[in-house]
Amino acid sequence: MTEQMPALTLEGRVDGTFVVETAAVESTERPELVLTYAGIVGDRHEGLVRPSNAREPWYPRGTPMRNERQLSIVSAEELAEVAAALNLERILGQWVGANLVISGIPHLTQLPPRSLMMFPSGATLRIDGDNDPCRKTGKTIAAQHEGRSDLEFGFVKAAMGKRGLVGWVEREGAIRVGDAVRVRTWRQVAYPGQPLLST
Numbered sequence: 001m002t003e004q005m006p007a008l009t010l011e012g013r014v015d016g017t018f019v020v021e022t023a024a025v026e027s028t029e030r031p032e033l034v035l036t037y038a039g040i041v042g043d044r045h046e047g048l049v050r051p052s053n054a055r056e057p058w059y060p061r062g063t064p065m066r067n068e069r070q071l072s073i074v075s076a077e078e079l080a081e082v083a084a085a086l087n088l089e090r091i092l093g094q095w096v097g098a099n100l101v102i103s104g105i106p107h108l109t110q111l112p113p114r115s116l117m118m119f120p121s122g123a124t125l126r127i128d129g130d131n132d133p134c135r136k137t138g139k140t141i142a143a144q145h146e147g148r149s150d151l152e153f154g155f156v157k158a159a160m161g162k163r164g165l166v167g168w169v170e171r172e173g174a175i176r177v178g179d180a181v182r183v184r185t186w187r188q189v190a191y192p193g194q195p196l197l198s199t
Contacts, residue, residue, distance in 0.1 A: 006187070007186050010105050014100060015076050016094075017029070020045060021042070025097045032175060049064045071166065077106075086158050098164065112127070115185035118183075121174045121179075125169060130163065135152050135156060139151075
């Protein structure tokens, strides 16, 4: 059976691998990440399920749900664009709590849900969606730059549409700095919606 809209394949590179070890935003650099179906071994976001929070107002707060946010993935190029917009020399992946910094994938944050990221070990990530920027991350970046309290809110504006992605482990394996990453994605058709229902 042929696909109505053929898949696209993109290739990039892993520039950084990180683990979030504490409740703080920042992540810690590691030479490799070991992935199981529960996520990154030793990462704060590891787990097959997680409690719902403000992102899921349709559930009572704390309801157990599938953990679709096991990993945070950012683009080296998009981080550089955000840094330039904020008059910063750079923004490091660990400042924004990234697990992976990827280069070579244009418009990484715009990759649609269902996209796959495949690595040489066989590890595969399934993308859930984009990750909205928040003040907490902006505050972490501001702490790296004395006298730049404007970054707390400035980051939210500058990073909109460039904050990266969240996803979960579809196939176990390891990811190492320098690995090639092959992205498989599908062209999307915009959902036409329906007329608003009157209440």
